[in-house]
Amino acid sequence: MPMLEVQDLHVAxxxxxxxxxxxxxxxxxxxxxxxxxxxxxxxxxxxxxxxxAILNLIAEPGRVSRGRxxxxxxxxxxxxxxxIRAVRGNRISMxxxxxxxxxxxxxxxxxxxxxxxxxxxxxxxxxxxxxCIAKLREVAxxxxxxxxxxxxxxxSGGLRxxxxxxxxxLTDPELIIADEPTTALDVTIQAEIMALILKLxxxxxxxxxxxxxxxxxxxxxxxxxxxxxxxKCVETxxxxxxxxxxxHPYSAGLxxxxxxxxxxxxxxxxxxxxxxxITALPAGCAYHPRCARATALxxxxxxxxxxxxxxxxxxxxxxEVP
Amino acid sequence: xxxxxxVETKGxxxxxxxxxxxxxxxxxxxxxxxxxxxAISxxxxxxxxxxxxxxxxxxxxxxxxxxxxxxxxxxxxxxxxxxMDETTRKPIRRDMQMVFQNPYASLNPRRNVFETxxxxxxxxxxxxxxxELRRQVEEVLAATxxxxxxxxxxxxxxxxxxxxxxxxxRALVTNPAFIVADEPISALDVSIQAQILNLxxxxxxxxxxTYLFITHDLSVVEHFGTRVAVMYLGAVxxxxxxxxxxxxxxxxxxxxxxxxxxxxxxxxxxxxxTPGELPDPVNPPPGCPFAPRCPMAEDLCRRDRPRxxxxxxxxxxxxxxxx
Amino acid sequence: xxxxxxxxxxxxxxxxxxxxxxVLLVLVLMAVLAPxxxxxxxxxxxxxxxxxxxxxxSWKPGGDPRFWLGTDAQGxxxxxxxxxxxxxxxxxxxxxxxxxxxxGVTLGLIAGYKGGWLDSFLMRLADIQLSLSTLMMAIIALAxxxxxxxxxxxxxxxxxxxxxxxxxxxxxxFARTVRSSVLGERKKEYVDAARVIGLPxxxxxxxxxLPNTLTPVLVISTIQxxxxxxxxxxxxxxxxxxxxDRPSLGSxxxxxxxxxxxxxxxxxxxPAIVLVALILALNLLGDWLRDVLNPKLRRGEx
Numbered sequence: 001m002p003m004l005e006v007q008d009l010h011v012a013x014x015x016x017x018x019x020x021x022x023x024x025x026x027x028x029x030x031x032x033x034x035x036x037x038x039x040x041x042x043x044x045x046x047x048x049x050x051x052x053a054i055l056n057l058i059a060e061p062g063r064v065s066r067g068r069x070x071x072x073x074x075x076x077x078x079x080x081x082x083x084i085r086a087v088r089g090n091r092i093s094m095x096x097x098x099x100x101x102x103x104x105x106x107x108x109x110x111x112x113x114x115x116x117x118x119x120x121x122x123x124x125x126x127x128x129x130x131x132c133i134a135k136l137r138e139v140a141x142x143x144x145x146x147x148x149x150x151x152x153x154x155x156s157g158g159l160r161x162x163x164x165x166x167x168x169x170l171t172d173p174e175l176i177i178a179d180e181p182t183t184a185l186d187v188t189i190q191a192e193i194m195a196l197i198l199k200l201x202x203x204x205x206x207x208x209x210x211x212x213x214x215x216x217x218x219x220x221x222x223x224x225x226x227x228x229x230x231x232k233c234v235e236t237x238x239x240x241x242x243x244x245x246x247x248h249p250y251s252a253g254l255x256x257x258x259x260x261x262x263x264x265x266x267x268x269x270x271x272x273x274x275x276x277x278i279t280a281l282p283a284g285c286a287y288h289p290r291c292a293r294a295t296a297l298x299x300x301x302x303x304x305x306x307x308x309x310x311x312x313x314x315x316x317x318x319x320e321v322p
Numbered sequence: 323x324x325x326x327x328x329v330e331t332k333g334x335x336x337x338x339x340x341x342x343x344x345x346x347x348x349x350x351x352x353x354x355x356x357x358x359x360x361a362i363s364x365x366x367x368x369x370x371x372x373x374x375x376x377x378x379x380x381x382x383x384x385x386x387x388x389x390x391x392x393x394x395x396x397x398x399x400x401x402x403x404x405x406m407d408e409t410t411r412k413p414i415r416r417d418m419q420m421v422f423q424n425p426y427a428s429l430n431p432r433r434n435v436f437e438t439x440x441x442x443x444x445x446x447x448x449x450x451x452x453x454e455l456r457r458q459v460e461e462v463l464a465a466t467x468x469x470x471x472x473x474x475x476x477x478x479x480x481x482x483x484x485x486x487x488x489x490x491x492r493a494l495v496t497n498p499a500f501i502v503a504d505e506p507i508s509a510l511d512v513s514i515q516a517q518i519l520n521l522x523x524x525x526x527x528x529x530x531x532t533y534l535f536i537t538h539d540l541s542v543v544e545h546f547g548t549r550v551a552v553m554y555l556g557a558v559x560x561x562x563x564x565x566x567x568x569x570x571x572x573x574x575x576x577x578x579x580x581x582x583x584x585x586x587x588x589x590x591x592x593x594x595x596t597p598g599e600l601p602d603p604v605n606p607p608p609g610c611p612f613a614p615r616c617p618m619a620e621d622l623c624r625r626d627r628p629r630x631x632x633x634x635x636x637x638x639x640x641x642x643x644x645x
Numbered sequence: 646x647x648x649x650x651x652x653x654x655x656x657x658x659x660x661x662x663x664x665x666x667x668v669l670l671v672l673v674l675m676a677v678l679a680p681x682x683x684x685x686x687x688x689x690x691x692x693x694x695x696x697x698x699x700x701x702x703s704w705k706p707g708g709d710p711r712f713w714l715g716t717d718a719q720g721x722x723x724x725x726x727x728x729x730x731x732x733x734x735x736x737x738x739x740x741x742x743x744x745x746x747x748x749g750v751t752l753g754l755i756a757g758y759k760g761g762w763l764d765s766f767l768m769r770l771a772d773i774q775l776s777l778s779t780l781m782m783a784i785i786a787l788a789x790x791x792x793x794x795x796x797x798x799x800x801x802x803x804x805x806x807x808x809x810x811x812x813x814x815x816x817x818x819f820a821r822t823v824r825s826s827v828l829g830e831r832k833k834e835y836v837d838a839a840r841v842i843g844l845p846x847x848x849x850x851x852x853x854x855l856p857n858t859l860t861p862v863l864v865i866s867t868i869q870x871x872x873x874x875x876x877x878x879x880x881x882x883x884x885x886x887x888x889x890d891r892p893s894l895g896s897x898x899x900x901x902x903x904x905x906x907x908x909x910x911x912x913x914x915x916p917a918i919v920l921v922a923l924i925l926a927l928n929l930l931g932d933w934l935r936d937v938l939n940p941k942l943r944r945g946e947x
Contacts, residue, residue, distance in 0.1 A: 042511035042513060042514075186373035186374055186538065187538065187540070187582040187583055188373065188578060188579065188582045189373075190582065190584075191581070191582040191584075191591055194591040195593075198591055198592065199592075213511065213512060214584060215512075215586060216584030216585060216586055216589070219585065219586045219589065220585065220590055220591050240587075243587065244587070253513065254512055254513060255586075257515070257516035258512070258516075258541070258586070259516075259519070259541045259546065260541045260544075260585075261586070262545055264544065264545060264564070264565070265545075267520050267523060267524075268516040268519055268520050268545070269516065270513070270516040270517045270520055271513040271517075272517075274481050274484075274511070274514060275511070275513075383837075387840075387841070388837055388840055388841065408843060408845075411843065412843055415841070415842055415843045418841075419841065419842075420837070420838065422834040424834055427833040427834045427835060428833075428834035428835050428837075428838055429835055430835040430839075430853055430856075431835075431857065432856045442842045445842050445844055446842055446843070489838075492838065496842075
């Protein structure tokens, strides 16, 4: 039994009085212990929604309208708010893009860390303090004893994100969901933070769902990859395999559009148009208006996910033009 | 027209006084630019890269006159433009325009597209008749891939990519020769980034534009740039043609940056790295600003600040040990 | 931003907004149409008859069908005086807010855009003014004015004086609101884009920044009208506002107050009900506007 299994997950938001729009339109994923999965997509593709749905944090008036989220064989959607809190922030932790979302600006770092810890563990104050210092040391924060009394604004962006990682690791979770954890950081700091996340995941056998728009980050950090488009997974498989030989025309287009994959001074490959908003999805495959391989079938029916790609006309060779 | 550089800075410095308590004796000053000399040739894409806080945005804003330099000169076609009075500067403004990072903030939400595009023409080319103005707006919309029907619509009706096209159209409407593009694609989605980069490339080909392209994304620079200046803590660390800088980076900071870019193939975050962050820009170290992070730093580096010097292969680097 | 259509849809789906809007509409129509609708003109001494004074409402014993809500001590129909009085209260309220807005928006815009010592100076000035109670300043100004001129001149200029006094006393509220949104807007790139083409600060302030700060101005305007009407009513109640022969709602309440204990409660009660309804409607609408126009509270709209 996989550690996490998401089946046919739908998230819907009301639109007007009667109708609803779906931000997620049937997403499946499985994750084993210690596995690292990358979720890639453009803004509005539903990748953050997926993270929020797994943690049962979809904001009102949105709701999970269908599907199951099995964590160790138990459906998280069936849990009461009290029971889910024993999982969220404890067995499953989160890291967000903006550390200031996680950190409370008016509380010292030590207070926040100990609060998190003592919400989930029955331990003494001194024991909690010792554990917090140990975690801060683990994320390579210099002089952790004195940092405990610092406030978030006194730290640089990189250090803040390290503190967030330390908080995420405090309760020894089995799964970390990281939503664009390095997008706000400089490349050199990004490299350090990603190296740290990977090291800690490996050492503690923690699974990772890494949500990002940066294919380079995913390529270096994850084993498996899921590419999302307009609320659906369009391609999934081993990270290296997709990057070297994508099957879905969208994945192929995204990869080809990267400047790294183009000869100097030439025009870049570009996917025409932009992703439709969830309120105005076309019939059939949501990608068909932008796709060069689309046929009448694509306009009429939604392609099922087969052999890793949700496409009626998948690419078979890497050099094939999408 | 002269064949010299189109835009040049000489010893450009920008200092920001930091807010203090009104009784405090200390007057801390942030050195955002610390003596920058660059010369941009007509028709090239001059890229400025660096991490946040390195002064790349300040450089672009100083050149556009959005900030007053504290010292040094800025020249446009050999003519000094910093501190110039507005009447003399007005004709030059037609030739210098800017594209901003955030297309959600760079368009006035209460003005429709036509008004946004008409304003530069009305202000800088008052001789144009209303008919000419309308033609000019339509022309530039067509050139930037905008639909003419957009003119009466407000910015919130458009996607990020469409807005950035409108912002580019606004920069082009007075037919400038030189454009500062400050992170023009970093707020956009991957598939849209390629569209905007291609648009900038096409426009450069059609109109012979010169770009000062400010970005933190080195892979874009490698593809798009003619020459690259790598900045660190308000100073240029390395200045070289784009191919050279990616094939044979001379400055250890450039190498650090290149190493840090996540690669699609063969990269790994597990490589050992020199840790560290930007030193405090209010009290910069006396010697080389990069010395505290530099793996090859010696006493000399901590004492003497290296100047930007020309190396045998034509690259410029500010490092005592670059060769 | 919210479109006009979305705005109307929100309005018509909120019972509180509809209720407040209706009350306000009725009161405004009543005031505007008073010369045509009012059963008598309370300013026209020819129509008044001292024999009609202190009549109870028409459904009470001793009531007269000509005076639906009874009459006051001078024989003026309470209903007619309320209709005219509401108009005077509204004119003073709206007029004072226009003065506040012109002063406050201009000074707030300059303070926010120019910054530096000018900003500090204007904002300290605002602080000082806010630390003095509006009512106190108004009382001093009006008492001096009343002492300096005779009653006829005072009666002629009372409206203008009240508008100016309340307007000048309350400008800091607009100035602070505008300044804080200017500080937010000034950093946005569209302002830089306007500076790049060399637009003078005057045009950037009025043409670019001001239109983007008007939303909060609209919200506080509504609430400030209610506030100004309240201040005017308080001043009139203290005898410093509108004279008795051109009564506002406040002076009506005052003029009836002395008769409450002689049993003529209607002279005070009905204007008081109208005043409360007017202020409540304005405040409810102001709160509703704030909720609708504040993008932070709005989700998935437009």
